[in-house]
Amino acid sequence: MHPIWKILGVSLIMYSLIAGMLVPLKPGISSVHPTSVHTGEYVQMLVEGYNSHYKEAESSMRAWLKIDSLHSFEPKLIQVRDDRHLTLSFQMPSYMPSDKKVHECALIIDNEVDGTSVLPSAVFITQKGKVPNRDGQPWKQDAIQNLHQKEGITFPFRNLLQETIRNTYYHVSLWFALLFLLVAANVHGIQYLRTSDLKHDIKSAAYTQVALLFGILGLVTGMMWAQHTWGAAWSNDPKQVGTAIALLIYAAYFVLRGSFDDEERRARISAPYSIFAFVAFLLLIYMYPRMVDSLHPGNGGNPAFGGEDLDNTMRMIFYPAIIGWILFGFWMANIAGRIGILRDSLLDMSDE
Amino acid sequence: MNLVKEILFLLQKEFLLEWKQKYALSGILLYVCATVFIIYLAALEMEAGVWNTLFWIIVVFASVNGVAKSFVQENSNRQLYYYQLVSPVAVIISKILYNTLLLWILSGLAYGMFSLFNPSPVEYGDKFFIAVLLGGMGFAITLTFVSAIASKASNGATLMAILGFPVLLPILIAVLKISRNALVLSMGSVAGSINMLIAIDLLLLALAIALFPYLWRE
Incomplete structure (x- = not known):
């Protein structure tokens, strides 16, 4: 039989080994500290990135804590320590948009170089007091918009994998x-x-x-x-x-x-x-x-x-x-x- | 019609043979009694989970021992004689029927003996009964087929164990699921598992009937 299928088999395996091992992972967020905070607190959050280029992208760096599809807020200050470490200073809102005791928030980081990275269930915000004092004010909302796309070939970053x-x-x-x-x-x-x-x-x-x-x-x-x-x-x-x-x-x-x-x-x-x-x-x-x-x-x-x-x-x-x-x-x-x-x-x- | 006649005839022969060689049946019954007594001596108090595990271990080992003899007790000359008289499908069906009956009796005895020494924690008798019936049938189908294979080799007894246990496991997993439910070790409906077990039994039965003629030709 013509040996073309053997050559094809070997080259496909070689291709999967080389490309599978060499293509980098998309930048992501490996960890956040602290993970549990209360409403009204001023928190300095340490963020550790993976494959990220925070230093290079310092000027376009943005971040959000996302509570649900409608509610999210930005940090007061973003400090880049090195390519893989950030300090985000959040002023936690005085109350949350719903009456739930604990809210699970995703952390979203976006910049020009790495594109958008998300860490689901990154931070848990606990509401202080039984009835939040809303004073009739609408919840202060920082919309997530103008996200960047990472250029080049990468594999998805999944936090567990x-x-x-x-x-x-x-x-x-x-x-x-x-x-x-x-x-x-x-x-x-x-x-x-x-x-x-x-x-x-x-x-x-x-x-x-x-x-x-x-x-x-x-x-x-x-x-x-x-x-x-x-x-x-x-x-x-x-x-x-x-x-x-x-x-x-x-x-x-x-x-x-x-x-x-x-x-x-x-x-x-x-x-x-x-x-x-x-x-x-x-x-x-x-x-x-x-x-x-x-x-x-x-x-x-x-x-x-x-x-x-x-x-x-x-x-x-x-x-x-x-x-x-x-x-x-x-x-x-x-x-x-x-x-x-x-x-x-x-x-x-x-x-x- | 002819096939049914052959099956009935062969079944009758199985019973006669068993009656003539009483030591084989009494041996396997004694095996069950001895195992139950050893377990009674070794474990004094038994929770439902342990009871379930030990009960099925007794049944599985007794089944392997009980079915192992189905093809070795008659010598090859006599098997050649049957080969000329009846169709192989009749042979395998009659053996499976006979072994199913044997395993039901064995499991019944094991249950009786076991609950005599260690009070039975079975809450839903109907589910447990279904598990024993369908399990015994599945074990009989699989082990009869495996014993037909193992009897052809010189190291039959060893082969019976290493070929039999792994192919028993799909049945055993489903049986254990129903049985655990009957002992209230798990909650929820077992209708799905029962249907699955019936499907497995029928699938393996069809396979055994389809493949046995090739083994028999040997």
Whole structure:
């Protein structure tokens, strides 16, 4: 076969590795101190930026605390300490626009160089006293307007994910590739059952082998991600549990194959098991996480991946990475299958 | 019609065989009693959560042991004889039916024995009953298929465990969810889980029936 798809696979993976690792994150806000304030206070708020250029953009620096879509206010004074640190001096309003005891505010920082960055739920403002004294005055409002756009190619800055957002290209695309490999393994498994051609059985095992490798890699990359965002590598998430069980199922498949000396027998017994196991695997990966709460996006009430988590810049690397890993996986399985077929024919020759 | 006749005939044969070799059935019943007694000696006071866990551990292990013999107790010559007489679909359906019945009896015995020593915390008997029925059926389908595979290899007993336990887990997860609800360890409706469990059972049954003829040909 023409090798263009192999070249394509390798270059897509190289592209996703290089672009995925080198493109910087959009400037963002990593932390704010203090996070809890009261109405009427005069507060000096320390802000730590991420990938930001506050010194360079000092002249155009603006900031807001946003209470809701209608209410926001500006600081009295903005002092730039260095590229990553700001001091915002806020005179907190004497009362809040609604009677709620605690208001959750987002911090918005805007300048020419970095564009707009937002830290949701940055500050909690507690109202003093039971009934706010409004004196019939309208609430003083500083509208958020004339925001800047950051120029150049960046990945979105998400406060929980930070740099690990890049793992989307590796962890998630490995799972996509794994699913394709398992489908291919089962297509060959079914073809073996229909034709009794040993080549299909060897190919089916080869696809499963690569899928198992991708499964282990997917689990490890996921655990590294979980360590950073969920706080522990193993947090009893149903997808993690499901994956661990799925790996057991496929490890058992290879133990089963190993317990037969005769290739015909091995093929005839392991093909039905692999199809049975594939259905159990699908149940574990797709049904189980929907039955219990999961920390994964798109499960247990968590928002699915998309929107701000996966913008167009990320799609430009995410989709090629998926295609790249699928092609690369098929190439690996192809070689493993050819080795298997050659080994079997060598054994046959030495028998004769 | 022919298929139903074959199934009934094979079922009758299973019962006769079990009756002739009483040691197999009494062995597995004794296994359940001994396990329950060991647990009673080891744990004196039991909360509902622990009770639930231990009950299902007993049932799962007893099921694996009980079903493991389905294809090894008859030698390969006799299996060849059946192969010429009846269709493989009849064989697998009769084995599954027989094992389902066996596992229901086993779970019933396990429940009786277990609640004799450790008072049962089951609040909603109907839900628990459904969990046991559907769970027993799912275990029987999966383990019968796995034992058909494991019986072909020389290291059958080991294979039975390592092939059986992981594929049992999707069923076990759904069963545990319903069972926890029956013991008021969790709240909310379990109608979704029950439907899911029925769907899993039917899916695995269809797969076992479709794939068994290929194994049988061996």
